[in-house]
Amino acid sequence: MQINKIGVIGSGTMGAGIAQLLVQNGYPVMLFDIDEKTVTRAKESIESKLDRLVVKEKISLTTSELAKKNLATTTDMNSFADCQLVIEAAPERLEIKRSIFSQLEEICTKDSILASNTSSLSITEISGQSAHPERIAGLHFFNPAPIMPLVEVVKGLKTASSTVETLVEFAKTIHKNPVMCKDTPGFIVNRVARPFYNEALRIMNDKIASVEQIDRIMKRAGNFKMGPFELQDLIGIDINFATTKSVYEGFHGESRFRPHYYQERMVQSGSLGRKTKGGFFEYDN
Numbered sequence: 001m002q003i004n005k006i007g008v009i010g011s012g013t014m015g016a017g018i019a020q021l022l023v024q025n026g027y028p029v030m031l032f033d034i035d036e037k038t039v040t041r042a043k044e045s046i047e048s049k050l051d052r053l054v055v056k057e058k059i060s061l062t063t064s065e066l067a068k069k070n071l072a073t074t075t076d077m078n079s080f081a082d083c084q085l086v087i088e089a090a091p092e093r094l095e096i097k098r099s100i101f102s103q104l105e106e107i108c109t110k111d112s113i114l115a116s117n118t119s120s121l122s123i124t125e126i127s128g129q130s131a132h133p134e135r136i137a138g139l140h141f142f143n144p145a146p147i148m149p150l151v152e153v154v155k156g157l158k159t160a161s162s163t164v165e166t167l168v169e170f171a172k173t174i175h176k177n178p179v180m181c182k183d184t185p186g187f188i189v190n191r192v193a194r195p196f197y198n199e200a201l202r203i204m205n206d207k208i209a210s211v212e213q214i215d216r217i218m219k220r221a222g223n224f225k226m227g228p229f230e231l232q233d234l235i236g237i238d239i240n241f242a243t244t245k246s247v248y249e250g251f252h253g254e255s256r257f258r259p260h261y262y263q264e265r266m267v268q269s270g271s272l273g274r275k276t277k278g279g280f281f282e283y284d285n
Contacts, residue, residue, distance in 0.1 A: 001111065001166045007032065007079070007086035009100060011042030013236070013275070014117055015089035017145030020046045023067040024059065024146065025174040030080060031073045039073040046071060049146075080107055085170065087139055089117040092242045097126050105131060113163055115139035119239075120190050120246035123156035123183045134160035139167055140187060141176075143235055151176040156183045185250025190243055194257050197240060200228035201260040211280050229280035233273035237266045237280075 008019045011033040019031045023046075033039035050064045059067075072079075080086050086104055090096050097116060104114050114136045116126055127133035138154025151171045155164050164180060171178035181187045186194065200214050209217070215227025232240045241263045248257040266272070266279065273279035 001084065001113070001162075003084045003166075003170055004028070005030070005083045007083040008089060009033075009077075009086065010089035010091075010117075011039045011073075012089065012091075014141065014143060014145060016042040016046055017143065018087055018089055018117065018141055019071060020049060020067075021141075021146045021174055023070040024050070024063065026066070026070070027174075028070045029072065030083060031071065032075065032077060032079070033073075034075065036075055039075060043071060043073050077103055078107055080104065081109075083108065083112060085113045085115065087115045087117055092118060092121060092239065092246070094121055094125065097121065098129060101126060101130055101136060111135075113137070113166060115167060117141055120186050120243045120250070122185075122250070123154050123159065127156055127158065133158035135163050137163050137167055138183070138187070139171075140189075142189070149175075149177045150189065151178045152187050152189065153178050153180050154183055154187055155180065159183075186243070186247040191247060194244060194247055197228050197232060197244065197263075198256075198258070198260055201262055204229075205260070205262055232263075233279040233281055233283075235273070236275055237263060237272045241267050 005028045006022055007030045008015050009032045011031055019029050022029045031039060031042065033042065047068055050067055053059045054061050054064045086108060088097060088100050090100055097118065101114055116123060116138050117140055118138060119140055123136065123138045127136035130136055133156060136156060137159045138152065140152040140154060142148035142150055153164055153167045153171065168178045168180065179188065185191065203209055203214060204211055211229045215229050218224045218227045226234065241259060244259040248259055251257055270276060271279050274283050277283045
């Protein structure tokens with residue numbers, strides 16, 4: 001299948017990052033959000049990041065200018081009518097995603113592929129009410145999308161093999177390393193990552209070591225690029241907590257995936273990490 005134009009739903013951290021990645025690699029993109037102010041702000045942010053990449057000599061001025069021309073915004077989902085691929089990067093709530101895919105089925109052509117960037121929700125459940133679940137799959141990017149090399153291609157129970165194959169080949173065209181995985185809670189990476197966050201929270205809460213000490217040890221002794229708390233701040237503590245809850249519920253309450261109450265308190269307090277300028281660490285402008 002030839003992919004000539006791509007729609008991205010959601011202009012938050014992940015949606016904007018995916019859109020930036022796509023236009024940098026030459027794809028025309030239609031970026032959607034529910035209001036003009038939000039999607040315009042995301043477009044300006046992407047353009048600013050492209051400018052910084054030129055200054056750092058990571059991309060050429062020509063590439064940057066072409067990327068900017070390829071980026072369009074909309075608040076009307078009907079703009080996706082001529083897209084061969086639509087990537088949903090909306091909040092991690094099942095009812096929202098189901099509603100989006102229901103609308104997309106009415107708008108997009110029957111051959112269009114509809115992909116969800118969900119990090120932990122079941123692709124089978126998201127597409128369960130769809131008339132054509134064979135064209136719905138998971139396409140899970142990692143934050144920051146323009147940099148992180150891995151992409152999980154998730155096959156729901158009724159996802160067609162041809163859909164998965166097309167997404168795998170597509171991921172290669174944007175210089176990602178795709179890995180195919182089954183529709184299990186947390187897929188591969190987020191299932192593996194739960195102990196990284198949960199044990200760090202338990203160690204902190206038991207006063208065995210501080211947040212700063214744990215992160216420093218994991219980076220210096222474990223050779224991780226970021227510690228578990230710094231990484232939570234980057235991803236968003238609310239997103240991380242929602243993923244942990246989803247994996248825990250998906251495994252029907254298996255104790256090793258149980259969320260930590262302190263992480264929940266952070267979310268309740270509005271201390272969500274970098275995006276609120278404060279989480280486990282404080283951030284200035």
